[in-house]
Amino acid sequence: MSATPLEYLLLDQVEQFYRDGYLRIPGFLSVEETEALLTRAKQLLENFSLEDHPLTKFTTGDDNHVGDDYFLTSGDKIRYFLEEDALDNNGKLNREKQKAVNKIGHGLHELDPVFREVTLNNPKIKAVARDLRFHHDPVALQSMVICKQTHIGGEVPEHNDSTFLYTDPPSALGCWIALEKCTPENGALSFLPGSHLTAPITKRFVRLPTGGTGFEELIPPEQVPPKPEGKYILEACSPGDLVLIHGSVLHKSEKNTSPYTRFAYTFHMIESPPYAKYDEKNWLQPTPKMPFSKILDIPNPEVFAG
Template structure:
């Protein structure tokens, strides 16, 4: 079976009829359906990794952090911070670690070691990251998952800085990037080895079967969750330790997290989130409100308008 959502399953004959050429094995598809994630080792080559890391080094070098730092280091600037966040959907924006600033509002380490992530339109605006994001192997993966007209709705370069790389609490990607029906799938590419020591991903296998727990809503007063988070038993989580170049494919309803990086080694990763736009509706109260629809990875069915 080929699938991208529990409510929407496509068998192999239907996939062939739509002209889909996928690259996933039956075992990988089974893992996605039963466990909510799977790992593809060596998905990115050493050259791919080197190109993305060097390009990010250049972007960081060129980044003037003075104006942006004031947004994140000054108290009672919530509206400015929110606006910076909202506008990042169609820009290459830089976000600082919570522990990057001292009590004096100044960075406590070089800017290269102070950034939490860069997002959310690297896949559109930077040629190196766009080349990987729109590659045939990424498109083929989503063909295997049954997507008809997938778009990359956001991209992030995540640093997980040594010593200050922040915790990411248990969450589901569909909470933030909701379509009706839910169709979000996350791709998490390790650009360095990810281990328990430096803050690898952790997940509750099979948790996607329980459906979406809560949503991250954008309203007039800003963004907030529509209900409190459940309390999860940490014994249910398993670590996903992977080598550089490995890709973790994550179901949108899978509960996953990562801990602080208290080690001396960073844990760089490049993340994409993809939703389908054929027969699906983008929720109006999502935090992302784009002016222009992203270019689809491919179109294998009727070219339907997807209103963002």
């Protein structure tokens, strides 16, 4: 790899991201930074209350995607979404609450000081954003701890992120940080390299006028190009590794069949106006009290809030 440096990344790393649609950066966070995030995630799991929890499960299938009020109003809160297999036939938890959560989201980067520091106050994140030149003026709009619980951590089918965090034009960028070792057995991410160049965004995940969520077609089915060919590449990660994920690249993860959890912290950036439009159809909406926060200190008269 070329040793030609930018501010943080190497030029070859930037070229690799645009060629493959993703980039793993080993050891992005220090051991201390990574352990602080993992410890805080486990504290949140220990302390959350089930008394008023609606037992909302996080599901990913097109016909059964999560879309209740607990989910739709989570953008400016810290909420807990359960694994599908954590509930029995009577809708009761079949395990301890700490081992039942699929993910914690979606306002961690705003509301929790530990996650905020790594996301919005991190000079390395700012340097990567400048080096990548993926956005003019990026803002962070959601964040999650994904737990991938032992034996029940659910499969996440092939998808791209811009379908779920849609802007016009598409501009989503994922920053996915391993907090534990990620292996083929516990659900490491897999990518279809180059698919961001040939797989257009064909639909978007929206709030339905009748309530809940669904998908709106952007391209008529008869005009959708064939699925890109190629082999998925599994990216095993060590704690502290960062994976940058282009919003159009196809990726997935398998069910966790191991006795080891696969905690990861992920947040997403999008382009801000006037460079891209984020509209009221999206499931996640900014609020006057919590607009989407800028990643870079760029003067801009636009206020990015609903």
